[in-house]
Amino acid sequence: MSVDTLREEQAIRRATDHLVQVFAGTHPAEQVESAVETIHRRFDGHPVRDFVPILVERIVRQELVEANRAVETEEPPEFAGDLHPEVTADPIPAVTAKTTSNAIGDISDTGRSRSPEVAEPARTRSARVRGKGFLALIVVAVAVVAAVVVVVNTGQEETPPPPPLATVRGVIGSEKKAFFEDPRVQKALADKGVKVEVDPAGSRQIATSIDLGKYDFAFPSSAPAGDRIQRQRHGSAKYTPFSSPMAIATFQPIADLLKKAGVVKQGPVLTFDFSRYLELVTTDVQWDQLTGNTVYPVRKNILVSTTDPRTSNSAAMYLAIAGYVANNGTIVHGAAAEKTVLPLVSQLFTSQGYTDNTSEGPFKEYLTVGMGPTPMVWIYEAQFVDAATRGQLKPGMVLMYPSPTVLSKHTLVPFNASGDRVGHLLSTDPELQRLAAEHGFRSGDAAQFAKVAADHDVRVATDLIDVVETPSYDTLEHLLDGVAKSYG
Structure with a gap:
């Protein structure tokens, strides 16, 4: 396991523990852990990993909050299924060479930079993403990916801050x-x-x-x-x-x-x-x-x-x-x-x-x-x-x-x-x-x-x-x- 992968796994574990504490009164730990695992899997294959733990925590938190709100108002939650939106599309919209060429350029055999490939296979592009909260998080994700592009281009590393400790x-x-x-x-x-x-x-x-x-x-x-x-x-x-x-x-x-x-x-x-x-x-x-x-x-x-x-x-x-x-x-x-x-x-x-x-x-x-x-x-x-x-x-x-x-x-x-x-x-x-x-x-x-x-x-x-x-x-x-x- 690489250092980056180990760092991401540790960040995911910290985020899971924090969410379990935050939602202890409304959702069992097993349900929270399952939600984190499901959302985390959606980012498989994406080369830009620095902000994945933050995105996973935000998406799961939004789902759990929406589920709580639905219970309080006796309305069905916007997300169907086991707390997760029925999404077959990529959780982060495709960032193509066209949309990022000004910032990065193309990768060639000589080592020049081009846009990181963050889109899933084209067969999933037509699927619709349901849920207003999830769409808002996608907007945030696009902004974060753009920030990551700048970080990659300037050669700097960005480590996501750990979640606050429960005293x-x-x-x-x-x-x-x-x-x-x-x-x-x-x-x-x-x-x-x-x-x-x-x-x-x-x-x-x-x-x-x-x-x-x-x-x-x-x-x-x-x-x-x-x-x-x-x-x-x-x-x-x-x-x-x-x-x-x-x-x-x-x-x-x-x-x-x-x-x-x-x-x-x-x-x-x-x-x-x-x-x-x-x-x-x-x-x-x-x-x-x-x-x-x-x-x-x-x-x-x-x-x-x-x-x-x-x-x-x-x-x-x-x-x-x-x-x-x-x-x-x-x-x-x-x-x-x-x-x-x-x-x-x-x-x-x-x-x-x-x-x-x-x-x-x-x-x-x-x-x-x-x-x-x-x-x-x-x-x-x-x-x-x-x-x-x-x-x-x-x-x-x-x-x-x-x-x-x-x-x-x-x-x-x-x-x-x-x-x-x-x-x-x-x-x-x-x-x-x-x-x-x-x-x-x-x-x-x-x-x-x-x-x-x-x-x-x-x-x-x-x-x-x-x-x-x-x-x-x-x-x-x-x-x-x-x-x-x-x-x-």
């Missing part, structure tokens, strides 16, 4: 901020006619306290939060473009120390035995009490640093695992089970002191300050892989997977057609899926994620086996409310 606003979990701020992501969305503006927030905040009325979509980091938002907004659609298991960012000396304590096990990846960890927490074992501890001999409790459970989804995922282990390997459900596990899970949070509202805070401290204040940080796997691709990891920083873990399913809930388009693009567009993998997210293409991790020397779990489901949203809310009360 779509969303509120997202903070761990996806870097993805949406990536210029490559913004360009991939712009190529589809979309400009996405986002505000980051804690996922629990998104589901409980954020005013969603000013947004086109919400994109929290968990399925329970997404389900609650969907129920609140009475939505019928949701997307899960990518996911990320919960993990623990730590340092090799800390991992080696915890191996001796029976908390960490070495395999293809480092695993963190949550049951053994809870034993140390409930017996108030401190770091300087661990046998042979010369790397971190501090007098404070052995705790994983998390976010604030009152606002953040990652803390809710931590609570889900802790509750499962404390409930004898069973998902917490019902008032009795909630009452049983609440004292322990509350201790895991209140013993930490101050915690950030979003996962961005503690992980940033881990990257910049080191293991002094945060020897173990509860994170999304995606954050660690993303930091590796950015060159932010320092020697000795390692990733551990809790056993069991939970899978954070990033769930996009659209509130209108614009939000739905973003969800569809993130879920299906190959370029956006590839970029999601570069930001550490797992998508439908497992090989892409594995390649990114291998390219940046990050050991990740290839097969997520020891994964448990989270409790229902209501159960999580009961537990989180109980933890919040324990803060006093």
Whole structure:
């Protein structure tokens, strides 16, 4: 495919996406796409291509507007058939050597210029073009062809301007901020006619306290939060473009120390035995009490640093695992089970002191300050892989997977057609899926994620086996409310 042909195809795709957005309330996307394809085919064989995308968009727009007007006035549209005029003639009148000889002249074997041949075979010349709107566009087409003749004659190139971008606003979990701020992501969305503006927030905040009325979509980091938002907004659609298991960012000396304590096990990846960890927490074992501890001999409790459970989804995922282990390997459900596990899970949070509202805070401290204040940080796997691709990891920083873990399913809930388009693009567009993998997210293409991790020397779990489901949203809310009360 030549550069010019590729440029035209890209312009046609942008025009199609724009028309789908403009007429979303009156015509299904399939009908708009069919109209564009039909009109585009009428220009097959014409050597002057620069303005074909503009003409196609104008003709289709005129047809759709006429169809809408006909519906509003209860009159049949001027164009018969499936939104298209019954035209067998060339959509651009023939520009003969006679009509353009003054501007261009004839082409000879010696390389002199003559008029571009834009007419279809003569057998179609007698067909009549019906529809006033279409005739008006033909007049415009003639003027455009004349302009193209001048451009060709002077050796200049003219690139049609892209259609305006549709701005779509969303509120997202903070761990996806870097993805949406990536210029490559913004360009991939712009190529589809979309400009996405986002505000980051804690996922629990998104589901409980954020005013969603000013947004086109919400994109929290968990399925329970997404389900609650969907129920609140009475939505019928949701997307899960990518996911990320919960993990623990730590340092090799800390991992080696915890191996001796029976908390960490070495395999293809480092695993963190949550049951053994809870034993140390409930017996108030401190770091300087661990046998042979010369790397971190501090007098404070052995705790994983998390976010604030009152606002953040990652803390809710931590609570889900802790509750499962404390409930004898069973998902917490019902008032009795909630009452049983609440004292322990509350201790895991209140013993930490101050915690950030979003996962961005503690992980940033881990990257910049080191293991002094945060020897173990509860994170999304995606954050660690993303930091590796950015060159932010320092020697000795390692990733551990809790056993069991939970899978954070990033769930996009659209509130209108614009939000739905973003969800569809993130879920299906190959370029956006590839970029999601570069930001550490797992998508439908497992090989892409594995390649990114291998390219940046990050050991990740290839097969997520020891994964448990989270409790229902209501159960999580009961537990989180109980933890919040324990803060006093």
